[in-house]
Amino acid sequence: MPLLTAAKRASYWVNQAAIVVCIACVVAMLAISFVGFLYTVFTGGALSWTYSLARVFLPWIGLISVTIAFYAGEHVAMTILVKLLPAALVRIVAIACLAVIAVFALMLIWYGWDFFINARQTYMVSDQIQIPQYYTAVSVPLTGAITLLHLVNGFDLLEHYVSTEAHLIEEVLGERPEDDR
């Protein structure tokens, strides 16, 4: 059990780090886009490097933010059938669901690593600022690894199994702590 507690703590801190990274990427991208906008307005021309540089951050935000939504239990799922099942069956189905997520995460790590290695071996760089593609490609296996780590939280990740719509709405309205994991 101490191992599980440590893993849950690691999952929490990795999620906090992911939030910081994503926010940093959004702010950096925003600054770059704003510079591009001002340049266009005042000169009528376009800064070609803003396009390339902003795109470097996008896969990082796109994929790492997936793990943040996943940790927060904000994934969209269809639970009409699950809610009709008896409690014992729900537990089995929930375990199956977690196993499927684990398979998905392992595939992202395995094939994402291949994708990253391929990006290293071929000379792929962004069009204007010559940033190698593997800087962004590494976000794929990393997303898989973080998703796999978050699975230590078990059923807590499947909020949609246990939460009623009322609970979800209370969360939207800010009437309930969003994350008390």
Place this chain on the structure above:
Amino acid sequence: MTFAIAVFVVLLLIGTPVAIVMALAGVAGSYSIGGHYMIGIIADRMFAGVSGYMLIAVPYFIFTAELMNQGGLTQKLITFNNALLGRVRGALSHVNVTVSIFFAGLTGAAITDTVALGKILIPAMKKQGYDAEYAAAITACSSIIGPIIPPSVVMVVYATILRDTSVIDLFAGGIVPGLLMALSLLVMSFVLSWVRGYPKEDKPTPWKIAALAFLSALPALVVPVIILGGILSGMTTVTEASGFAAVYALAIGFLLYRDLTWRKVVGALVTTVRFSGVVFFLLAASAVLGWFVTRSGIAREAADLITTVSDIGFVQLMLVALLLLAIGTVIDVLPALVVVGPVLVPAMVNLGFDPLHFAILMIVTLNIANVTPPVGMTLMTASQIAKVPYERAILASLPFYASFIAVIVLLALFPGLSTWIPSLLK
């Protein structure tokens, strides 16, 4: 194809996150096409799915909406609209609709509008004697104008996964249908208010107060003008305009309204990355499924199936609209869009429908399904705010469903309602 469909159905039914369902069904389909060599596309497609340049606008739009929401703009808009409509019977009901039009140009997300407007307007309506379920119904139904009138995250997602329609055309194409939805709600609101004798303001709002409310809200109301003006005039791209809007929202929040704090900004950024994660997960996964769908011939078979039922264009559109309504009753707008879009849109284009016309009809229909049972998150939220059972809010929404069905029929009958403004830009 059978293997992919089986994976899709089983995983969906056991409550697996929809994005993972789509990714694994796409992988299963790819495997059935090209064996285990094709499984690796999961990494490549998911990466490509979140790398489109236009997607930079997604976190910007969400961030701008969050900042606007935190900035006390709602009350300013309500005061201004109430000054205009206060003397009409059922004033607050109509104000609910007109404020939603303004909000649509700022946030573009239905649930955001419901929370922001509902928390102020629903208690006020109850206090004036409106039925609580009616207050919930009008708030939820008017909120779904948000994703139709630009800017709209739903439209950015649509243009990303279905590349035959530009986001500029979608933005321009959404204006008339969005206003039409508002008009249909206003007509129903007037009729119901008259029949039920809902209240109106005793005294007209002094023009000075109305003018002050307008001036106070004006800097925020400039945001949609910046976004749409820049994009539709061709002066800026969607990403540049959305980026500027976010910086502008920060500037007026700090310097003009002075109600924004760093704590609120950080809170808005955290919400932005969390909600972006939901959107990007669906996009990344839809790229995997989309790869398989385009190679499997499902779209062609879907088109054949539609033509076997009827060869009349209007009937075909209404059949598809019914299907979308049915799907939308159990799945939220974005996942429904990314699941059925890659199959239905090529099928309808094959049948000769204008891609933009069908795109707008699809987005409008799926949004309308967002206030229908059993899963109508917007209506559920409004009924929670109004503290009425969901079932009563559904019953109170029935007249507004009739208004929306009229809008769907009009949009299906007259493609010009969706394509007229985009045609002016060409």
